[in-house]
Amino acid sequence: MSLPRTLFAFVAAVIALLALASPAAAELVGQEDDSSGTEVRGTLRTTSEEGEDVFVEDVTLVVTDEAGTEVGIGVTDSEGNWSVELPGAGTYSVLLDVSTLPEGVPLRNPDNNPLTIEVGEGDSRPTLFPLGEATASTGTTIEAVQLFVDGLKLGLIIAMSAIGLSLIYGTTGLTNFAHGEMVTFGALMAYLFNVTGVFGLSTSLIVAGLLSVIVSAIAGGLFNGLVWAPLRHRGASLIAALIVSIGFSILLRYVMLYQFGGRSRFYSDYQLQEKYDFRWFTLAPKDLFIILFSTAVLIVVGIGLQKTRAGKAMRAVADNRDLAESSGIDVEQVIRWVWIVGGGLAGLGGVLFGLTEALSWEMGFRILLLMFAGVTLGGLGSAYGALVGSVIVGIFIQMSTLVIPSDMKNVGALLTLILILLIRPQGLLGRPERVG
Amino acid sequence: MDWGAILDNILRGAFGEQFIYFGLAAIGLNIHFGYTGLLNFGQAVFMAAGAYGLAMMVATWGLSFWIGVFVGVFVFPFILAIILGAPTLRLRADYLAIVTIAAAEIFRLIVRSPTFDEWTGSSDGLTAFADRFYEFSPFDPGQRYLFGLFIGNQMWVVIVGWVVLALGVTISWLLVRSPWGRVVKAVREDEDAARSLGKNAYSYKMQALIIGGMFGAAGGMLRAIGTQSAQPDNFITDVTFFVWVALILGGAGTVIGPILGAGILYAVLNFTDIVLRQAVNADYIPAAIMSGTQVGQVRFMLIGLALVLLAAFRPQGILGSKEEMALDDR
Numbered sequence: 127m128s129l130p131r132t133l134f135a136f137v138a139a140v141i142a143l144l145a146l147a148s149p150a151a152a153e154l155v156g157q158e159d160d161s162s163g164t165e166v167r168g169t170l171r172t173t174s175e176e177g178e179d180v181f182v183e184d185v186t187l188v189v190t191d192e193a194g195t196e197v198g199i200g201v202t203d204s205e206g207n208w209s210v211e212l213p214g215a216g217t218y219s220v221l222l223d224v225s226t227l228p229e230g231v232p233l234r235n236p237d238n239n240p241l242t243i244e245v246g247e248g249d250s251r252p253t254l255f256p257l258g259e260a261t262a263s264t265g266t267t268i269e270a271v272q273l274f275v276d277g278l279k280l281g282l283i284i285a286m287s288a289i290g291l292s293l294i295y296g297t298t299g300l301t302n303f304a305h306g307e308m309v310t311f312g313a314l315m316a317y318l319f320n321v322t323g324v325f326g327l328s329t330s331l332i333v334a335g336l337l338s339v340i341v342s343a344i345a346g347g348l349f350n351g352l353v354w355a356p357l358r359h360r361g362a363s364l365i366a367a368l369i370v371s372i373g374f375s376i377l378l379r380y381v382m383l384y385q386f387g388g389r390s391r392f393y394s395d396y397q398l399q400e401k402y403d404f405r406w407f408t409l410a411p412k413d414l415f416i417i418l419f420s421t422a423v424l425i426v427v428g429i430g431l432q433k434t435r436a437g438k439a440m441r442a443v444a445d446n447r448d449l450a451e452s453s454g455i456d457v458e459q460v461i462r463w464v465w466i467v468g469g470g471l472a473g474l475g476g477v478l479f480g481l482t483e484a485l486s487w488e489m490g491f492r493i494l495l496l497m498f499a500g501v502t503l504g505g506l507g508s509a510y511g512a513l514v515g516s517v518i519v520g521i522f523i524q525m526s527t528l529v530i531p532s533d534m535k536n537v538g539a540l541l542t543l544i545l546i547l548l549i550r551p552q553g554l555l556g557r558p559e560r561v562g
Numbered sequence: 563m564d565w566g567a568i569l570d571n572i573l574r575g576a577f578g579e580q581f582i583y584f585g586l587a588a589i590g591l592n593i594h595f596g597y598t599g600l601l602n603f604g605q606a607v608f609m610a611a612g613a614y615g616l617a618m619m620v621a622t623w624g625l626s627f628w629i630g631v632f633v634g635v636f637v638f639p640f641i642l643a644i645i646l647g648a649p650t651l652r653l654r655a656d657y658l659a660i661v662t663i664a665a666a667e668i669f670r671l672i673v674r675s676p677t678f679d680e681w682t683g684s685s686d687g688l689t690a691f692a693d694r695f696y697e698f699s700p701f702d703p704g705q706r707y708l709f710g711l712f713i714g715n716q717m718w719v720v721i722v723g724w725v726v727l728a729l730g731v732t733i734s735w736l737l738v739r740s741p742w743g744r745v746v747k748a749v750r751e752d753e754d755a756a757r758s759l760g761k762n763a764y765s766y767k768m769q770a771l772i773i774g775g776m777f778g779a780a781g782g783m784l785r786a787i788g789t790q791s792a793q794p795d796n797f798i799t800d801v802t803f804f805v806w807v808a809l810i811l812g813g814a815g816t817v818i819g820p821i822l823g824a825g826i827l828y829a830v831l832n833f834t835d836i837v838l839r840q841a842v843n844a845d846y847i848p849a850a851i852m853s854g855t856q857v858g859q860v861r862f863m864l865i866g867l868a869l870v871l872l873a874a875f876r877p878q879g880i881l882g883s884k885e886e887m888a889l890d891d892r
Contacts, residue, residue, distance in 0.1 A: 133870070256676070301656045303663075357874060365601065368656060369806070369873035372603070376803055377866025384859050495667055498660050531677045540664040547657055548649035 136352035137377065165250050166220060166243065167209035170202050172231050172257040180484065181206030181390065182231060182257065186223040190240075191216060205389060215246050222255050231257050272407040273524040279413055279482065281500075281520020282420040287475030288497040288512045289427060290346070290468020296444030296507035297457075297464050299364050300354065303371045305472060306494030307378040308349075312342040312473025313480035313489060314386055321394050331395040335477040339470050346469015350462055375491070383487040390484035416478050423474065424513060427467075431509055440464055444507055496523070496536070499543040505556025514554060563844075568836050574711055575832030576825045582723030583609075583785040584828065588808040588820030589730045590777030596814035597738055598770035599750035601655050604646070604662030605805045607669045608775040609782025610797035611638035614673060614682065616783050617792035620691035622681050627694035634783045639775035643768070651767045666799045674794045687793030695722075695787050719788040726784065727821060730777055735817045737773070746770055778805075800862060807865050810872045813881030822880060827868075831861045 166189060170182040187200045189210045197218065200208035212218065221240035224233065233239055233255060245251045291305045318324065319334035329337075353374070357367055401408040409417075431437035442450040443460045451457045479489060496519055504515025519539055526538040546553065575581065587605050594600040615634025619625045646665055650658040673682040682688065701707060701714035712720055737743050748756040749763045757763050786792040804827070812823025838857045841847045852860075878884050 366873045373866045373869030380862040533675050537671050540668045
């Protein structure tokens, strides 16, 4: 098949798959009502341990006018939005019912409750109640240890997703900006099998996760077969390929937004869990599972790369493509397997990432930059480097909140990316070669 | 279908504000990528630097509008280019791509953060810094001008924008036909060859990054003036890719290419936008397939698709020459 046709085939396949998982389209209808009248509104949100926005649902706000008469009551929806219609311009006071706030989410400024606001005629007046960070209850936990463990979990997830990125770079030279979307794809596929259901059938998250990894691996293989292999065949330069990957990153991201909607969602299983107490830190069972399971997967991948024929071939191609080819390795075959394995691992990373925080259409894009930081730190192109670098980045991100505000922790990680390039561009495990 | 509204929208896209903001940013990116071969995927951060340079000087520190313009167009992008370029311009091209895209995200996270609310207004951004600009406007804010396409204040932004854009094209034309332009093109074609002739490739690349960044900042600043607000979400990383599509569509490495691309791009985007919107409102497209919110997402898909198709099939765009701007040769 020619490149244009295969390319469209790939896009169509992805859209068709996602169309199955499309609860968004129907739900969104009618949501865009007219908000022309006088009203007071707001969004309640807080920041999770991962620094993500979490919207707070079912919080009651009472609006009274100057005379103290109750004008209306607002309750936040699943996106934290609330609004109360007002009879007209004037001064109102908004009281947030603290008892309806979820546990562990305090108001940041309890003195500013109730808030007094002035509203003009026809205004839609935004009103802000800043919430404190959602924190797990801390007993005897030592904050640094807790952050280290949380960071290890995040780092392992980044590592799982990033190995494919690094191997693809190593074997083909492509910096795949669409890798983040492969992570999102894995998470959303698990949501499809777990919550939305296919043909009315939904399964437990464990089965859904397995199915998602298989679908992600197939998608990775198709992505290579329908887009990248024909491009390589045409002799497209790496820069052209890089721009194509960025194009796919946007295209797929917005296709997923289109199908999935902008709301954050959650799997139906393992949401609320009692945390185990390990004296110095606490850990929910699912987090413990993530750490142990991803360590096991990464060890298996490591052994696979080290011992098996296919793994050796992958490393050989990454090391020196021409030499590998001339010693009888089928390079295209190896690249195909790299995409399949990389796609599956990225999907698995997405499934696990979705367990630790809300699922959203852009979760992969956010983790992509952390993957780049990890891969660059470890050394572009080296699978072990990606592993070590990502874990360090994850731990660094969490531990840095000891000294910087938690909404800035990703900034710290990305700044280190720039610093690494300044000091040691080849990364920790990369070969010291001049690259410019 | 309201064909009058459709035509209005196309014209507004092709010659209006978006065309100006993104045209200027694309001229800058053309100096980066088209002439010097730098893979800057963070043009959005230069645009944000221009916007916040002006907004912070005026709204946060109460300095005069003109100091704000100077800081936004010259100082902020200069500092930013040094920070981004110093670690990456000696490395392989894709490192600059990673670092610039990361920088765009860093900048957004920082200005959004409540920590710096005092200076940046966090996610609400800054407003009330452009009054001085509109004081000079000869147009009545209540009137419509140019066949009713623009209201008074818009017309003033658009007129000033056209002048700045013409200036930008002239400057980039003078730059690329100067000896400086020849060196920069030599660096793009073969950095080692340029170096062996005694040219400091690193320094030339840095200069190109700074100059192109200033054009981007000018575009971002005009955008902040036009919308009378500087908001972090106006400068998300995806903004960069609109600039890229504009550039590659028109033809990277040509003087007119960037603004031709920006005009065509926004004419097409506005056209699809309004046609879809009208079709959804009139129920030609059932709500189950596309809702009002989803119409806004289509343009991003088109941008992604355009990048894929252009890079794969027509890297030289409309005006470029295959020999000079063949992505395939590098």
